[in-house]
Amino acid sequence: MIRIYIASKGDRAGLQRLFQAELPEAEVLIDAAELGPEPCPYIVVGRPDPGTIASVPGVEVVLSLNAGVEHLLASGEVPEAMPIVRMVDDGLAEGMSEWVLAEVLAWHRNILHYHRIQPEARWAPEREKLARERIVTVLGAGALGGPAAEHLARIGFRTRVWSRSGRAVPGATAYGAGQLEEAVTGADVLVNLLPLTADTRDLIDGALLGRMARGGLFVNGARGAHVVEADLVAALDAGQLSLAALDVFRTEPLPAEDPLWRHPKVLVSPHVAAPTHPGPAVAEMAANIRRHQNGEPMRNVVDRAAGY
Numbered sequence: 355m356i357r358i359y360i361a362s363k364g365d366r367a368g369l370q371r372l373f374q375a376e377l378p379e380a381e382v383l384i385d386a387a388e389l390g391p392e393p394c395p396y397i398v399v400g401r402p403d404p405g406t407i408a409s410v411p412g413v414e415v416v417l418s419l420n421a422g423v424e425h426l427l428a429s430g431e432v433p434e435a436m437p438i439v440r441m442v443d444d445g446l447a448e449g450m451s452e453w454v455l456a457e458v459l460a461w462h463r464n465i466l467h468y469h470r471i472q473p474e475a476r477w478a479p480e481r482e483k484l485a486r487e488r489i490v491t492v493l494g495a496g497a498l499g500g501p502a503a504e505h506l507a508r509i510g511f512r513t514r515v516w517s518r519s520g521r522a523v524p525g526a527t528a529y530g531a532g533q534l535e536e537a538v539t540g541a542d543v544l545v546n547l548l549p550l551t552a553d554t555r556d557l558i559d560g561a562l563l564g565r566m567a568r569g570g571l572f573v574n575g576a577r578g579a580h581v582v583e584a585d586l587v588a589a590l591d592a593g594q595l596s597l598a599a600l601d602v603f604r605t606e607p608l609p610a611e612d613p614l615w616r617h618p619k620v621l622v623s624p625h626v627a628a629p630t631h632p633g634p635a636v637a638e639m640a641a642n643i644r645r646h647q648n649g650e651p652m653r654n655v656v657d658r659a660a661g662y
């Protein structure tokens with residue numbers, strides 16, 4: 355008998371129904387009181403309260419509903435030998451690509467600019483550029499950065515993509531570790547889709563933004579702590595950047611008094627770029643449970659040493 359405990363917040367009953375449909379032979383629990391002393395090898399988590407994982411008997415695998423797992427690693431709640439499977443599914447990748455394209459195209463075609471000056475009833479065409487006249491750099495070539503860069507390249511943007519391994523992305527120029535400056539120099543748009551690790555925290559600072567072409571766009575769909583916020587605001591105020599589209603913040607929800615809410619060159623969205631869609635997410639987790647049951651390697655297991 356496969357036992358799964360859903361410890362996430364939100365619609366646990368909905369996830370339970372989906373798991374039950376995917377794995378009819380499994381016992382799927384959503385109430386800690388039902389756990390008892392019998393081992394429960396699989397726990398599904400979002401951002402669990404301290405002690406949650408340790409309170410479940412016989413956990414073997416932690417299945418994360420989130421793609422980013424830095425909070426689970428930092429919490430110290432998951433023993434070193436216990437695999438953490440992060441969320442990777444087509445729904446997440448599609449959602450992130452849509453969001454990145456929406457932000458980049460709205461800036462590229464001056465849609466946001468025209469909307470801003472509309473109250474002045476000014477007929478003031480800008481020189482409209484073609485995608486091939488713009489350089490876009492995507493930081494991260496993983497499950498989300500790879501497809502986003504591929505879409506951007508397909509539209510015609512001169513696309514660069516930076517990752518640790520210099521991973522190839524169709525249509526884009528790949529840069530590896532040690533080539534960050536080169537990848538960002540002269541970019542009109544910088545898109546951040548890195549995981550948050552010790553190496554990537556505070557990576558996006560004034561010096562890096564200063565390498566971009568003047569008047570560019572910064573898009574952050576990854577984590578707020580990748581960015582030195584004071585440097586970002588300074589780059590916007592100085593005209594080095596013309597716009598920042600931010601979906602993620604150091605503190606979430608973004609506090610009402612945070613000046614980013616009211617900055618005229620900042621677009622705030624409430625961490626919605628790539629929400630986890632329950633259907634594809636449960637299908638992916640169930641497939642990994644089946645692999646684990648069959649003694650096969652699971653997909654998307656977090657590399658503890660790399661931190662993502």
Ligand code: NAP
Binds near residue numbers: 548
């Ligand atoms: P992923 O598949 O693990 O890909 C990470 C990419 O970053 C890989 O290409 C990796 O290089 C590269 N990388 C990692 N550390 C690096 C370093 N030190 N220097 C250079 N490149 C480095 O992650 P993902 O699924 O694409 O997700 C990325 C992040 O998006 C998540 O961690 C999460 O923070 C964020 N996210 C946000 C939302 C939202 O709604 N806003 C939703 C989901 C996820 P290699 O290819 O060489 O390994």
